Amino acid sequence: MNYDIIIIGAGPGGIFSAYELAVSRPELKVAVFEAGHALDQRACPIDGKKIKTCIGCKSCSIMSGFGGAGAFSDGKYNITNDFGGTLYEYIGKPQALELMHYVDDINMKFGGEGTKLYSTTGTRFKKQCIQNDLHLLDASVRHLGTDINYVVLGNLYTFLKDKIDFYFDAHVDAIDIIDGGYRIVLQDKTYTCNQCIVSVGRSGSKWMESVCRHLDIPTKSNRVDIGVRVELPADVFSHLTDELYESKIVYRTEQYGDMVRTFCMNPKGAVVNENTNGIITVNGHSYEDPARQTDNTNFALLVAKHFSEPFKDSNGYGESIARLSNMLGGGVIVQRFGDLIRGRRSTPGRMQDSFITPTLNATPGDLSLVLPKRILDGIIEMIYALDKVAPGTANDDTLLYGVEVKFYNMEVDVDERLESKYKGLYIIGDGSGITHSLSHASASGVHVARQIINP
Numbered sequence: 001m002n003y004d005i006i007i008i009g010a011g012p013g014g015i016f017s018a019y020e021l022a023v024s025r026p027e028l029k030v031a032v033f034e035a036g037h038a039l040d041q042r043a044c045p046i047d048g049k050k051i052k053t054c055i056g057c058k059s060c061s062i063m064s065g066f067g068g069a070g071a072f073s074d075g076k077y078n079i080t081n082d083f084g085g086t087l088y089e090y091i092g093k094p095q096a097l098e099l100m101h102y103v104d105d106i107n108m109k110f111g112g113e114g115t116k117l118y119s120t121t122g123t124r125f126k127k128q129c130i131q132n133d134l135h136l137l138d139a140s141v142r143h144l145g146t147d148i149n150y151v152v153l154g155n156l157y158t159f160l161k162d163k164i165d166f167y168f169d170a171h172v173d174a175i176d177i178i179d180g181g182y183r184i185v186l187q188d189k190t191y192t193c194n195q196c197i198v199s200v201g202r203s204g205s206k207w208m209e210s211v212c213r214h215l216d217i218p219t220k221s222n223r224v225d226i227g228v229r230v231e232l233p234a235d236v237f238s239h240l241t242d243e244l245y246e247s248k249i250v251y252r253t254e255q256y257g258d259m260v261r262t263f264c265m266n267p268k269g270a271v272v273n274e275n276t277n278g279i280i281t282v283n284g285h286s287y288e289d290p291a292r293q294t295d296n297t298n299f300a301l302l303v304a305k306h307f308s309e310p311f312k313d314s315n316g317y318g319e320s321i322a323r324l325s326n327m328l329g330g331g332v333i334v335q336r337f338g339d340l341i342r343g344r345r346s347t348p349g350r351m352q353d354s355f356i357t358p359t360l361n362a363t364p365g366d367l368s369l370v371l372p373k374r375i376l377d378g379i380i381e382m383i384y385a386l387d388k389v390a391p392g393t394a395n396d397d398t399l400l401y402g403v404e405v406k407f408y409n410m411e412v413d414v415d416e417r418l419e420s421k422y423k424g425l426y427i428i429g430d431g432s433g434i435t436h437s438l439s440h441a442s443a444s445g446v447h448v449a450r451q452i453i454n455p
């Protein structure tokens with residue numbers, strides 16, 4: 001065998017597996033294969049001047065490369081079992097929390113010390129929310145910020161690079177089962193190993209599906225979250241964000257009983273494009289460094305859509321809606337809330353007259369031509385509900401960018417060791433469908449490494 005262990009994907013899941021193996025079993029021969037670039041080679045060409053929108057690079061530097069989808073993220077590590085994944089269903093709640101704290105300690109050791117850990121414990125907003133039928137979820141949030149997150153990743157890479165073989169721009173095309181292990185197939189080469197950890201994240205979702213088909217590993221999938229990214233003056237939410245940084249608030253709509261929630265809150269942040277399998281959706285992030293902060297706060301409002309038989313392609317449904325926005329807007333569409341509720345599109349002129357400056361160059365348009373009525377009604381209802389705890393949310397100038405889609409990778413059938421039906425083939429992180437966040441993906445990486453270390 002070329003290696004004892006091959007890790008596919010250098011996102012948080014893969015990195016933390018590599019880290020744990022390197023420190024606990026330095027004698028093992030470990031390699032990481034990553035489809036994207038090395039950290040210092042990662043750069044999105046959108047500069048806002050010459051290149052204003054996504055040009056569909058072969059390897060998207062926002063989603064791929066050392067650090068995975070998390071590299072330019074806001075670096076919010078939510079230490080909680082209430083959201084961010086269902087790792088606890090496999091390994092138990094105390095164990096999942098212990099691993100998330102362990103990951104936090106490592107992040108602090110590698111450059112994150114001094115960053116703030118926020119908590120919902122004892123907050124007065126819980127009462128204020130519940131009085132308005134809004135439900136604040138419990139969490140501790142370590143906010144590294146995009147800048148410090150990058151520093152931590154750089155330090156982790158420096159620590160790992162002499163202990164582990166890294167292959168960048170190395171897309172793994174297939175995994176074959178061989179006698180005593182696995183063979184991974186790249187365009188022009190193959191490598192063999194005894195055990196294989198697959199951690200391919202969201203950008204590897206389609207590929208993961210094909211691997212599961214090829215190896216006959218059972219999967220299930222039936223959920224997609226669809227919505228918009230809201231951007232408003234930071235002052236509107238500052239009483240919440242100053243204390244909690246991120247507040248995960250859930251609301252059940254009166255009209256349909258659907259669940260709408262806030263997601264990925266970025267105080268004084270920026271809205272960005274996200275390219276998933278060639279479809280442009282929207283996301284957001286913010287910096288720890290005050291010099292790089294903006295005057296706006298952004299967060300997503302997402303409606304969870306669960307499908308029942310016979311429909312199975314929930315991600316396909318989300319993609320079709322995102323494609324529609326790409327078709328009408330050439331990418332992401334932006335609309336003022338006031339225009340949306342008056343049933344008219346936003347125009348460059350109306351945007352110009354607005355009191356808020358958008359942080360993403362998106363096409364002014366009409367989201368009601370894109371989002372299904374039920375989803376749009378839910379979002380509008382939640383904006384009015386949020387307006388009660390953060391007055392100003394329902395102002396005319398509040399910006400809505402669409403669409404934001406949270407694709408859920410199909411859930412791969414693995415056991416409590418996160419091992420598939422094949423011995424020594426582990427599937428972790430967002431690619432397994434079990435995690436949807438930095439903290440849970442990282443924790444799953446440590447968990448699997450420990451299963452290998454203590455079989």
Ligand SMILES: Cc1cc2nc3c(=O)[nH]c(=O)nc-3n(C[C@H](O)[C@H](O)[C@H](O)COP(=O)(O)OP(=O)(O)OC[C@H]3O[C@@H](n4cnc5c(N)ncnc54)[C@H](O)[C@@H]3O)c2cc1C
Pocket residue numbers: 008009010011012013014033034035036062063064065066067068069070071072073074075076077078084170171172173199200201202203204207264272274283284285428429430431435436437438439441442
């Ligand atoms: C803009 C943005 C902001 C975000 N902000 C936050 C946040 O603040 N907090 C939070 O908790 N989460 C955030 N997320 C989500 C978070 O980044 C992910 O949950 C996390 O990165 C998942 O880690 P992972 O290791 O499972 O997968 P990923 O980070 O997606 O890494 C998977 C890696 O595998 C590689 N890969 C895929 N297929 C192959 C293949 N066939 N061969 C080789 N390599 C392959 C990919 O190139 C990628 O680098 C954000 C995501 C984005 C895009």
